[in-house]
Amino acid sequence: MRKLLHIEQIKLLNYNPFRITLGIYFVAFALGLLIYPAVDKEIPVISLSDLFRFPNVWLFLTWVTEPYNALLAMIIIMITTKEFNDHTFKTQVAFGLSRTDLLLQKLILIVVLALFATLLLGVTSLTLGLIYSYKLTFKIAMENAWVLGYYMISSFAYMSAGLLIALLIRHTALSLLTFLAMRVFVDPVLFLLLRNHEAKWYLPFRTITRLTPPPDLIEIFQRKMNSGEPLDETTLNILPKGLPAWLNLTMVIIYIAIYFFFIHKLIQRRRLT
Amino acid sequence: MKDILTIRGLSKSYHKIRAIQNLNLTISEGQAYGILGPNGSGKTTTLSIVTGIIHQDEGSFSWFEKKPEASRRKHIGSLIETPHFYPYLNLEKNLRIICDIKGIAYGDIARVLETARLYERRRSRFSTLSLGMKQRLGIAAALLGDPRVLVLDEPTNGLDPEGIAEVRELVIEQVAMGKTLILASHILNEVEKICSNVAILKKGELLASGPVKELLAEEEIIEISCDDNAALKTLLEKSTLTKAIELENGLLVVTLNDRVTPAEINAFAFSNKRVIHHILSRKRSLESQFLELVKEE
Structure with missing residues (x-):
């Protein structure tokens, strides 16, 4: 495992597109920290700083940053298709890696990136929470921190889908386009077509996005309108749409298992030349 | 091994x-x-x-x-x-x-x-x-x-x-x-x-x-000629000196048996009252043997 991780480390830390995309991911987080408070000054009724307070900061930031996971999936697509295009999978196998090792390499990378994304979100949420909260107790601060676990599963699911698409298509631009089309076009269109049917909640990307659902922003608006006071440290409701949380989570895990079933089949059978 | x-x-x-x-x-x-x-x-x-x-x-x-x-x-x-x-x-x-x-x-x-x-x-x-x-x-x-x-x-x-x-x-x-x-x-x-x-x-x-x-052993091939190539061909075929003999453009193309030298062929012909007036070594290249092996049947 350590050997495989070290090999990935040599490959990736020297690969500019990886560094650039990861940099964009970082900048997106940093800009979030700077822009949200700046925008806040322009909105008179709703204060975004209300949402940066514990315990709601966890829910709000996981929801806001969930689309960033698409960037991580794009990283996985770029590096996997590049291995095919440069025939470097072939070299590694010829020198002694098994095809299962190739899969493990990418699995380890996905786990590391998911941990990294979750850690970054955790630190960001914690920092904002500490800055903006009035009342600070451990219980309030940690009340919704569990959502980080869901965020990690969301990252993992996004990257697994990206890996499957990369192995199926092998061409970088086509794989990226397919992934984005699935996320931005196919899934939402199917959701609309199935709007009168429960099946719409079972769509792959829909289940992933519902892992970190939006907090009820209308509730905030109403609370603010009623009291005119800053939002207190009580937990907001999560918009009650879609499948029950446990079923939604189960569906995501089933989808990840299906992705890895096909990823394994493809890696075992693909010609590496 | x-x-x-x-x-x-x-x-x-x-x-x-x-x-x-x-x-x-x-x-x-x-x-x-x-x-x-x-x-x-x-x-x-x-x-x-x-x-x-x-x-x-x-x-x-x-x-x-x-x-x-x-x-x-x-x-x-x-x-x-x-x-x-x-x-x-x-x-x-x-x-x-x-x-x-x-x-x-x-x-x-x-x-x-x-x-x-x-x-x-x-x-x-x-x-x-x-x-x-x-x-x-x-x-x-x-x-x-x-x-x-x-x-x-x-x-x-x-x-x-x-x-x-x-x-x-x-x-x-x-x-x-x-x-x-x-x-x-x-x-x-x-x-x-x-x-x-x-x-x-x-x-x-x-x-x-x-x-x-x-x-891919190299074979020694020579081309020879005398006044009566047909007779010399018959003589050589009866001997143990050659593997194969073909008549090509008025010359006898002779594939020698292992360790047989062109001088021995000359001496053999002379002892049988045939005077060789043309003798040329034409070593069969490995390449031609390889091509022969892989040529269309």
């Missing part, structure tokens, strides 16, 4: 094209084994299968008389077709990846780069190398960890004459050190110079295999 690679009934098709058909080979320890054949004869497919890059449709193979698990390939240095490395990494980092895969220390990198005359370029990106340098890096990678077996597929591809000579010398040195070599090539001269044994493939089928000296 221990078997290094055993191939049994190996077949592989690409859609309707049969790349290799029911191939059987046994390569023993210490042999320098050439796989010779024209382009498209199945050499690269065979080596790609035994190095785990592609799967066979039928048949089996074993390395070191054991199942061909991925870990066995750590004891093999291979270069299949053109070398493929990470273009954005420098040579040293590319070889570090191979060291990590094989579980060997990075200390060996300097040695193999020096052997391949690439040490000065160790900090250059792979993408900046010329074709010949890339080929030499492929060989350097194959030498990492001093493996028992070298599998080289057309190792002199893309090299200039000087480079070809260097690579051949390098490979011959490795063979002299007792390594087992499996060399695929379409260049007869290369196989003849490096290998002790050879298998000749054509359209995926094994045409012949055996020691190079037996299979």
Whole structure:
């Protein structure tokens, strides 16, 4: 495992597109920290700083940053298709890696990136929470921190889908386009077509996005309108749409298992030349 | 002698094209084994299968008389077709990846780069190398960890004459050190110079295999002429001096038996009252024998 991780480390830390995309991911987080408070000054009724307070900061930031996971999936697509295009999978196998090792390499990378994304979100949420909260107790601060676990599963699911698409298509631009089309076009269109049917909640990307659902922003608006006071440290409701949380989570895990079933089949059978 | 690679009934098709058909080979320890054949004869497919890059449709193979698990390939240095490395990494980092895969220390990198005359370029990106340098890096990678077996597929591809000579010398040195070599090539001269044994493939089928000296042995052919070629032909056919005699453009083309010299033919003719007025040595090239073996039937 350590050997495989070290090999990935040599490959990736020297690969500019990886560094650039990861940099964009970082900048997106940093800009979030700077822009949200700046925008806040322009909105008179709703204060975004209300949402940066514990315990709601966890829910709000996981929801806001969930689309960033698409960037991580794009990283996985770029590096996997590049291995095919440069025939470097072939070299590694010829020198002694098994095809299962190739899969493990990418699995380890996905786990590391998911941990990294979750850690970054955790630190960001914690920092904002500490800055903006009035009342600070451990219980309030940690009340919704569990959502980080869901965020990690969301990252993992996004990257697994990206890996499957990369192995199926092998061409970088086509794989990226397919992934984005699935996320931005196919899934939402199917959701609309199935709007009168429960099946719409079972769509792959829909289940992933519902892992970190939006907090009820209308509730905030109403609370603010009623009291005119800053939002207190009580937990907001999560918009009650879609499948029950446990079923939604189960569906995501089933989808990840299906992705890895096909990823394994493809890696075992693909010609590496 | 221990078997290094055993191939049994190996077949592989690409859609309707049969790349290799029911191939059987046994390569023993210490042999320098050439796989010779024209382009498209199945050499690269065979080596790609035994190095785990592609799967066979039928048949089996074993390395070191054991199942061909991925870990066995750590004891093999291979270069299949053109070398493929990470273009954005420098040579040293590319070889570090191979060291990590094989579980060997990075200390060996300097040695193999020096052997391949690439040490000065160790900090250059792979993408900046010329074709010949890339080929030499492929060989350097194959030498990492001093493996028992070298599998080289057309190792002199893309090299200039000087480079070809260097690579051949390098490979011959490795063979002299007792390594087992499996060399695929379409260049007869290369196989003849490096290998002790050879298998000749054509359209995926094994045409012949055996020691190079037996299979591609040079034969001495002479052309002769006298006043009565037909009579001389009859005389020679009755003797034990020749393997074959053909009449070509008024000349007798005679394939001599082993160790028979043209002088003996001359003496034989003279003792039978036939004066040879034309005699010319026409050594049959290995190439013509190879072409004969693989020519369309």
